[in-house]
Amino acid sequence: MHFSIFRYNPEHDDKPYMQDFRIDLESSDLMLLDVILRIKNVQDDSLTIRRSCREGICGSDAININGRNGLACVTNVRKLREPVELRPLPSFPVVRDLVVDMSRFWKQYHSIRPYLVNDEPPPEKERLQSPAERERLDGSYECIMCGCCTSQCPSSWWNPDTFVGPAGLLQAYRFISDSRDRATGERLQDLNRDPYRLFRCRTIMNCTEVCPMGLSPSRAIERIRLRMLDVEGHGGGLARHRVPTVR
Amino acid sequence: MPVGALASIGHRLSGVVLATGVPFGIYLLDRSLRSPQAYRWVLGLCDDIAFRIAAIVFVWALSHHLLAGTRHLLSDVDIGSQLPAARRSAWIANIGGVAIALLAAGAWL
């Protein structure tokens, strides 16, 4: 199978280049990550990729596969069009080969205060939720923070430092929807404090297109705007969709 | 490019085209209301092929912008905001805008 992989080592490369690799698939090569790791082990051990759980939960092996962001560990390698072009997440600074610097992404994530804010004295046991209250978190708590969406969002390309981006905004919605959180008003105000933090979103929906978990950041953003308007009945959970696998 | 992204950049492009057309539109409106002679002059412009081509581009921009805009208005209130429906409506906006422009071209060229 033919791969064309983005290579860049800032220590001795002047500029990035694409390197071709050819490898015969073995029966154990199910997912794209299996093959990348075998190329690394057998052909070129300098090839660099970030990965951890290799089963689609840790979110560390997000890369651009044939032009579309996805997780290498849950992408069926046999369904990919050849040559398979692998690049680091677009618009993120490259550390080396397929590894990108996520610090700006994390900074935006932290800016929405991704934790429960509740100064009331804690009850004897935990703060309980009814099943209906818990359901409102569906479609947002599943996010694995892989960065696929934000990396492929044009609004984030143009204003990466001021626009929170789809991943951060989906998490903002997750805490806005949480019955145990007491900072809903402040959260909404914070996202409306300038024309950038939330309102750069033009509902292009690339985020929802590429989410490997089938989540809808674009819908979360529309819901946050309705919450700002105090529209009733729009605080519910978000439906998930099937993730397209063919590229 | 995902079909939604195409609808979106088309929405922006058509918006800029429409905004560029506004001064010309106001100018024609002004002239057409001044006197019978000026009114006939405005109608006479329609014989100009360059004017017709510009009008067809304007028709594409207007129809795409209205279709894509309606799509956003509906999506805001949760109509067609799920991915499969959003893809369908993006196709409708993209093809609808071009189809209406082609109809206009068929009628005017």
Add this chain to the structure above:
Amino acid sequence: MAVITLTGLRAWLVQRATAVYMLAFIVLFLARFVIAPPRSYDEWHGLMSGAGMIAATVLFFAALLTHAWVGLRDVVLDYVHVVALRAVLLPLLALGLVALGTWIVRIFWTIGG
């Protein structure tokens, strides 16, 4: 200058409200043209000089220019990152839109007698 400070939720809401009004206006206006197209200058002038039509049309252009301001400003905020260039483009844009608005008022001031 409330329009210029339109940001965030307010800008978003204004964009939707103006869009809905313009959509209704355009549909009704086109329908009027299809059902009974003005066949002469007198008919066209008569159509456009009714008090209701003047009010609706002036409101349409007010909506249009506001909508264009929010939309074009978004384009500038996305693509123009040189602060000095922005500081020139945005006032220029605002000025142009205000001039167009004045033009519209003048047209209908004259026609309304």
